[in-house]
Amino acid sequence: MRILILYSSNAKALFVERVVDTTRRLVTENIELVKAPDAITLYDIDEEQVKINIPGHSYEVAVCLGLPGELLIYIPSILKQYGVKAVIIPVEDPRWIRPGLQKQLVDEFLKNNIRPSFPKPFCRFQDTSIELLREISEHMGRPKFSIKVSKEGIITDVKVLRTSPCGASYYVAKRLIGCSADKAPRIASLIHSYYCTASQVIDPLIRDSLLHKSCYITMRAVKEAVEHALKTP
Numbered sequence: 001m002r003i004l005i006l007y008s009s010n011a012k013a014l015f016v017e018r019v020v021d022t023t024r025r026l027v028t029e030n031i032e033l034v035k036a037p038d039a040i041t042l043y044d045i046d047e048e049q050v051k052i053n054i055p056g057h058s059y060e061v062a063v064c065l066g067l068p069g070e071l072l073i074y075i076p077s078i079l080k081q082y083g084v085k086a087v088i089i090p091v092e093d094p095r096w097i098r099p100g101l102q103k104q105l106v107d108e109f110l111k112n113n114i115r116p117s118f119p120k121p122f123c124r125f126q127d128t129s130i131e132l133l134r135e136i137s138e139h140m141g142r143p144k145f146s147i148k149v150s151k152e153g154i155i156t157d158v159k160v161l162r163t164s165p166c167g168a169s170y171y172v173a174k175r176l177i178g179c180s181a182d183k184a185p186r187i188a189s190l191i192h193s194y195y196c197t198a199s200q201v202i203d204p205l206i207r208d209s210l211l212h213k214s215c216y217i218t219m220r221a222v223k224e225a226v227e228h229a230l231k232t233p
Contacts, residue, residue, distance in 0.1 A: 011066025
């Protein structure tokens with residue numbers, strides 16, 4: 001699988017670095033990282049003038065991190081030129097992409113035979129609509145843990161079965177060992193919030209920040225893993 005990662009300075013450098021590292025370690029080393037313009041103007045501009053220096057000729061999947069809306073509207077036709085079959089556009093900040101633009105982009109991507117996915121935030125990603133996205137979803141996206149609990153109710157081992165794309169799941173796993181199982185979900189949420197790179201800006205659609213949303217996702221994953229461990233002889 002060849003993956004093209006397009007990013008702009010709108011995305012935190014640490015977030016981009018972690019996503020690239022996670023993708024390279026768990027999905028494929030065949031990654032091209034390309035910086036796109038941080039902003040463009042729509043005045044006197046047309047599709048022919050929008051240029052991104054993308055090396056190579058073909059990619060199967062594209063991941064767009066923090067691209068400005070003015071550029072995103074040109075991305076479907078740009079990616080089509082490189083044979084892209086699926087695109088992931090995480091929403092780590094509600095200001096990155098508005099609902100109206102997202103709906104417009106879905107239509108444009110599908111017209112160009114590209115399957116789009118808009119996880120909000122990225123650690124909510126779990127897409128099985130096509131094989132390419134399913135394969136990525138097996139390794140990164142919505143976190144999944146395997147936990148062992150002692151007879152005294154203390155966590156003795158934590159394995160990451162699927163990590164959040166930013167890799168925060170590994171930090172959570174290391175620091176849960178020795179914790180009380182009944183307190184683990186809450187502790188996991190607090191640990192995750194420290195390493196999370198999602199925005200603290202309130203999203204008007206969910207009336208909460210995406211950082212908090214991300215914490216809830218990790219909390220639920222740990223809760224499910226603990227419940228499974230307690231049910232297993």
